[in-house]
Amino acid sequence: MATTTVPGPVTQQKLEELSEIQESGAVSLFVNYEQSLGNYMLDVDGNRFLDVYTQISSLPLGYNHPDLLALLDDPVNIKLFINRPALGTFPGHDWTDRLRSSLLQVAPTGLNNLCTMSCGSCSNENAYKAIYMWYRTKERGGRLEFTEEELQTCMVNQTPGCPTYTLLSFKGAFHGRTMGCLATTHSKAIHKIDIPSLDWPIADFPKYMYPLEEHTTHNEHEDNRCLEQVESLIHTYNKAGNTVAGIVIEPIQSEGGDNHASPQFFQRLQQLAKTTGTALLIDEVQTGGGPTGKMWCHEHFNLQEPPDIVTFSKKMLTGGYYCKKEFRPNQGYRIYNTWMGDPSKVVMLQEVIKVIERDNLLHMATQSGDVLFKGLRTLDQKFPQHINSVRGRGTFVAFDAGNTAKRDAIIGRLKLQGIHAGGCGDKSVRLRPSLIFQPHHAHIFVEKLETVLNTL
Amino acid sequence: MATTTVPGPVTQQKLEELSEIQESGAVSLFVNYEQSLGNYMLDVDGNRFLDVYTQISSLPLGYNHPDLLALLDDPVNIKLFINRPALGTFPGHDWTDRLRSSLLQVAPTGLNNLCTMSCGSCSNENAYKAIYMWYRTKERGGRLEFTEEELQTCMVNQTPGCPTYTLLSFKGAFHGRTMGCLATTHSKAIHKIDIPSLDWPIADFPKYMYPLEEHTTHNEHEDNRCLEQVESLIHTYNKAGNTVAGIVIEPIQSEGGDNHASPQFFQRLQQLAKTTGTALLIDEVQTGGGPTGKMWCHEHFNLQEPPDIVTFSKKMLTGGYYCKKEFRPNQGYRIYNTWMGDPSKVVMLQEVIKVIERDNLLHMATQSGDVLFKGLRTLDQKFPQHINSVRGRGTFVAFDAGNTAKRDAIIGRLKLQGIHAGGCGDKSVRLRPSLIFQPHHAHIFVEKLETVLNTL
Numbered sequence: 001m002a003t004t005t006v007p008g009p010v011t012q013q014k015l016e017e018l019s020e021i022q023e024s025g026a027v028s029l030f031v032n033y034e035q036s037l038g039n040y041m042l043d044v045d046g047n048r049f050l051d052v053y054t055q056i057s058s059l060p061l062g063y064n065h066p067d068l069l070a071l072l073d074d075p076v077n078i079k080l081f082i083n084r085p086a087l088g089t090f091p092g093h094d095w096t097d098r099l100r101s102s103l104l105q106v107a108p109t110g111l112n113n114l115c116t117m118s119c120g121s122c123s124n125e126n127a128y129k130a131i132y133m134w135y136r137t138k139e140r141g142g143r144l145e146f147t148e149e150e151l152q153t154c155m156v157n158q159t160p161g162c163p164t165y166t167l168l169s170f171k172g173a174f175h176g177r178t179m180g181c182l183a184t185t186h187s188k189a190i191h192k193i194d195i196p197s198l199d200w201p202i203a204d205f206p207k208y209m210y211p212l213e214e215h216t217t218h219n220e221h222e223d224n225r226c227l228e229q230v231e232s233l234i235h236t237y238n239k240a241g242n243t244v245a246g247i248v249i250e251p252i253q254s255e256g257g258d259n260h261a262s263p264q265f266f267q268r269l270q271q272l273a274k275t276t277g278t279a280l281l282i283d284e285v286q287t288g289g290g291p292t293g294k295m296w297c298h299e300h301f302n303l304q305e306p307p308d309i310v311t312f313s314k315k316m317l318t319g320g321y322y323c324k325k326e327f328r329p330n331q332g333y334r335i336y337n338t339w340m341g342d343p344s345k346v347v348m349l350q351e352v353i354k355v356i357e358r359d360n361l362l363h364m365a366t367q368s369g370d371v372l373f374k375g376l377r378t379l380d381q382k383f384p385q386h387i388n389s390v391r392g393r394g395t396f397v398a399f400d401a402g403n404t405a406k407r408d409a410i411i412g413r414l415k416l417q418g419i420h421a422g423g424c425g426d427k428s429v430r431l432r433p434s435l436i437f438q439p440h441h442a443h444i445f446v447e448k449l450e451t452v453l454n455t456l
Numbered sequence: 457m458a459t460t461t462v463p464g465p466v467t468q469q470k471l472e473e474l475s476e477i478q479e480s481g482a483v484s485l486f487v488n489y490e491q492s493l494g495n496y497m498l499d500v501d502g503n504r505f506l507d508v509y510t511q512i513s514s515l516p517l518g519y520n521h522p523d524l525l526a527l528l529d530d531p532v533n534i535k536l537f538i539n540r541p542a543l544g545t546f547p548g549h550d551w552t553d554r555l556r557s558s559l560l561q562v563a564p565t566g567l568n569n570l571c572t573m574s575c576g577s578c579s580n581e582n583a584y585k586a587i588y589m590w591y592r593t594k595e596r597g598g599r600l601e602f603t604e605e606e607l608q609t610c611m612v613n614q615t616p617g618c619p620t621y622t623l624l625s626f627k628g629a630f631h632g633r634t635m636g637c638l639a640t641t642h643s644k645a646i647h648k649i650d651i652p653s654l655d656w657p658i659a660d661f662p663k664y665m666y667p668l669e670e671h672t673t674h675n676e677h678e679d680n681r682c683l684e685q686v687e688s689l690i691h692t693y694n695k696a697g698n699t700v701a702g703i704v705i706e707p708i709q710s711e712g713g714d715n716h717a718s719p720q721f722f723q724r725l726q727q728l729a730k731t732t733g734t735a736l737l738i739d740e741v742q743t744g745g746g747p748t749g750k751m752w753c754h755e756h757f758n759l760q761e762p763p764d765i766v767t768f769s770k771k772m773l774t775g776g777y778y779c780k781k782e783f784r785p786n787q788g789y790r791i792y793n794t795w796m797g798d799p800s801k802v803v804m805l806q807e808v809i810k811v812i813e814r815d816n817l818l819h820m821a822t823q824s825g826d827v828l829f830k831g832l833r834t835l836d837q838k839f840p841q842h843i844n845s846v847r848g849r850g851t852f853v854a855f856d857a858g859n860t861a862k863r864d865a866i867i868g869r870l871k872l873q874g875i876h877a878g879g880c881g882d883k884s885v886r887l888r889p890s891l892i893f894q895p896h897h898a899h900i901f902v903e904k905l906e907t908v909l910n911t912l
Binding site: 014017018021022023024025026027028029030031032033034036041044055056058059063064065068069071072076078079080081082083084085086088089090091092093095096099100104112113114115118119120121122125126128129132133136146150151152154155156157158161162163164165166171176177178179180181183186188189190191192193194195196197198199200202313314317328329331332333334335336337338339344348 | 500
């Protein structure tokens with residue numbers, strides 16, 4: 001239970017101070033990270049929360065995990081944390097081994113090439129570039145040299161050096177906030193308004209009705225409708241010379257409202273990408289790293305072959321992407337920046353992966369997710385006037401409230417009950433606990449939610 | 457002196473291994489970071505180099521600085537390094553104090569607002585967004601609400617929600633490699649080729665002749681010519697409805713070849729920005745943090761008022777930007793992402809700033825830079841057939857070789873002499889030592905360069 005209003009007086013005081021130097025409209029709580037532990041976050045007012053939002057889904061092992069703290073007992077690691085190299089040019093002596101025992105250890109089947117980056121937006125921006133290069137190489141019929149005209153025109157942003165390629169994205173999608181990413185993001189107006197963008201194709205994402213088993217006809221129709229739109233948009237844009245080089249999609253649209261699509265939808269989308277010659281990028285920035293009960297959410301989809309590129313960040317601690325070999329650029333400095341990620345994050349990821357395996361945390365995500373899902377289904381039957389559309393995989397679970405105000409009320413009252421949850425889309429509550437979230441925590445969540453729903 | 461060829465056999469072996477999992481065309485050396493110290497970098501073949509490139513200018517205090525290593529003796533800092541928050545929503549209890557004693561402590565005069573980011577590209581991308589919002593707010597005459605049409609059209613990348621704004625950049629500029637940044641980058645074709653871009657205005661950057669005192673007429677003419685082009689481009693783009701919202705410029709074009717422009721050029725550019733109603737962003741990602749002898753290179757220019765936005769990264773360890781208050785967005789979530797930087801980098805920056813002040817490192821950059829500059833001027837008089845156009849501020853110094861092949865030969869032979877330098881532009885050698893580079897290191901560099909020039 002919270003001991004003050006939330007946000008409490010100390011948070012409010014600190015918010016005023018921070019606002020003097022920084023726009024702080026999104027600040028919700030000031031946190032005592034030193035004393036937060038495991039699944040529990042302590043705020044500066046002394047309120048302790050069971051955290052099912054975990055820094056927007058970016059903490060794999062909760063707060064102050066002993067195995068992560070222990071990393072810095074080792075002087076070798078301290079030096080790794082202090083000396084940040086320009087990884088693309090001067091990697092450390094053991095860099096390849098570290099990549100093998102971290103990112104490659106959990107690579108999606110068939111994707112044995114990778115690239116590290118610092119954040120989700122940079123991961124997607126650079127994956128997009130890898131797609132353009134791949135497409136252009138195809139168009140050149142494999143010729144590797146650039147023409148003089150291409151080299152000269154690209155310096156002033158003109159064709160043919162800078163081709164008029166586009167990427168197809170989906171309504172409700174979130175892929176980041178830098179210019180290329182933002183052109184494929186369509187979750188909330190406040191992310192996009194006043195920012196110049198690009199005329200790129202945008203398809204509908206299926207809007208399912210829940211529970212799924214009661215709405216198979218409607219939902220299958222949604223799949224068909226959206227896939228037809230994808231195909232039609234690709235043809236229209238290609239015909240106009242704005243060639244669609246790739247399709248970008250989340251396995252579960254997260255910021256946009258935890259919108260799911262069926263495995264069949266993804267299988268058919270992959271097929272469509274192949275027949276139209278476009279690349280398929282699956283953005284696992286939020287879904288990747290285990291919360292769905294598999295390391296990668298797209299592994300639930302039984303795709304016929306691996307996607308072409310998979311991007312990651314958040315729970316993986318480092319950003320980056322995995323890709324098929326043909327998506328590697330054909331020479332250096334094409335996908336590049338000063339840091340290309342940060343070895344300190346990869347050192348932490350090595351440890352996280354050890355803990356995931358040792359403690360069987362993917363299995364636990366499935367188990368705890370079961371408790372959440374069943375508990376929420378019981379509650380949506382008991383309180384149909386308040387919540388509906390329970391959906392999810394593993395602990396990556398969400399439900400809808402009737403409207404935005406009710407959703408916000410639920411999240412606010414959960415805080416007073418000592419539960420810290422987050423919203424997404426217009427009216428959804430999303431659960432994003434870390435991988436150490438156990439079934440008994442799931443029971444606590446369901447119980448507290450019931451208490452809240454009783455007060456509405 | 458190097459004890460092997462460079463790259464040596466161990467680097468070559470490791471490069472083959474890394475290339476199996478990653479495109480590695482830009483990898484130059486594998487480094488032993490544990491045993492690198494101060495100004496000296498040790499590679500995996502046992503070669504020790506005086507490092508005047510320092511991870512593409514991103515190490516403020518060289519390798520394994522004792523004051524940075526000591527940070528991790530403190531359990532409080534260990535927790536800060538391990539628990540990475542979503543800073544835009546859940547900052548730590550002491551976040552404001554940490555910003556005040558780090559970034560704000562060294563803020564450019566008049567720029568008291570700031571925003572933290574993870575890297576240089578994200579810093580510029582988000583600063584660009586701040587410019588668009590500022591411009592749009594001006595166009596709205598201060599109206600803060602968005603219209604329904606704006607809110608709806610921005611979701612599908614269309615006007616008026618996504619206005620057709622442009623940014624003016626300069627030939628030879630480098631501002632990063634994500635899509636918005638890359639549209640303002642024009643340093644090397646390999647960065648841009650095959651990537652779709654935007655029809656934005658691109659002006660010439662002055663091309664000076666050296667030594668400056670012998671070419672005042674030519675150089676003043678260059679200033680005039682380029683400024684007239686800026687003005688003309690702004691009018692042309694504005695007239696066509698592709699409104700120029702801002703001008704983006706480096707105080708010294710770094711990747712593009714260490715191209716300098718005069719203080720008068722920058723003063724007049726600022727004036728031009730004001731008369732045309734565009735914002736002026738100075739990108740100090742490479743120049744900022746002290747190497748020019750001042751914390752910010754633009755402080756050498758005696759501008760009439762502060763620039764509107766200054767971006768930083770590299771030696772500052774954290775990315776981000778400073779801005780005038782009117783460049784703050786008017787509400788939350790407009791400039792935002794999951795991490796918004798990383799407190800561990802800010803903790804390191806706090807310490808770096810303490811050391812800069814305690815050890816008077818800005819003064820040392822001036823002194824060591826003097827030794828470099830005078831030594832290089834002596835050499836360019838002795839070897840005019842090999843090098844020319846010595847230029848720089850502080851240790852941020854460069855010179856040209858006659859052509860690319862000769863430049864590369866100089867850098868290669870310097871390595872064999874135990875000096876690790878970098879190139880930029882087509883034919884320049886750039887010096888980017890860290891702030892602990894002392895006059896005697898400068899003497900060593902000059903002496904070794906003379907040895908190399910004697911062998912050409």
